[in-house]
Amino acid sequence: MQKIGLLFGSFNPIHVGHLALANFAMEYAPFDQVWFVVSPHNPFKDQKALAPAQSRLEMVAIATKEEPRFKICDIEFSLPTPSYTINTLEKLKASYPDYQFTMIIGSDNLLNIDRWYDSRRLLKEHSILVYPRPGFPVKNADIKHYDTIKVLKAPVLEISSTLIREGIREGKQLRFLVPPGIYDYIRNNRLYNST
Template sequence: MQKTGLLFGSFNPIHIGHLALANYVLEYAPFDEVWFVVSPQNPLKNSEDLAPAQHRLAMTNLAINAEPRFKSSDIEFSMPVPSYTLNTLQRLNELHPTHDFSLIIGSDNLINIDRWHNFRTLLQEHSLLVYPRPEYPIEKAVIALPKSVNVLNAPMLDISSTLIRKGLKEKKNLRFLLPAGVYDYILQHRLYQQKKE
């Protein structure tokens, strides 16, 4: 069985924090591969600043092309929107029976997991790896953690896509917070520019 970590996200845009986390779990979880599952629309997030899904997938592919154990997945592009993680996991298991999938989530998501679609089934049927996020201690989780949840002692990087989008709107050069090629892609396609009044 191929041990595969699944990092779901809008990747709006993908940044060096995503890659550092994926690198860490690849080596320390350990996994054979980490897949970046690009979500067209997270049901718990505002879609106002969301770049088109194909652009986010293209930026993800640019970001990961130097590491053959990183893969991108657009599986949710052909599924109903909004995309629910449990449905995607079930579909991935059907399509890839030789993979042993684990979901990688931040402690911010764990604390709010009771807001997820069918979260009890998700926790019963799938293994989760949780990485720490600043200001979201795991002790704040509203549910008792089952054995399927493992907490990683991963380094905390306080970089967010929100911070990057805000900086780009303010015409900041944030090239080194983004993987190689992604900053130029954003400029070329005029993503995250200030909206015209």
């Protein structure tokens, strides 16, 4: 049975931290593949701040093309919006019964997971791998009641899509915080008020 890590996100835009995390998780979890699940509409994100969903999907395609074990997953594009993770996981399990899926989330999301739609069922029925985010330590008390949660001691990278968007709006040249081709894509498509 293939082990698939699911890295959910708006990828607004995808950056080198996403790829480094996916690489680390693939090697140390380990997974056979990591799928980048692009969310057209995350209920916790301001829609006005998001680049068009198709642009974000295209950026993920550009960023992951050199690694055959990285796959793009656009399943949420065919599901009702906003995108609820539990619905996506159920659809993936039904569509790929021979795969074993594990959701990869940051420790910041774990500490807020009780706000997610149907979070009790999510925690009870689905495997979750948690990686550290700055300022959000994972304590044993947070996970001891769940056999479904494991912690990945990944490097902490303080790169965020927000930092990149804000820098681009300010006219900063942040080419090396995003994978090859992404900075030019953002400029050519005038995303995030770039010129």
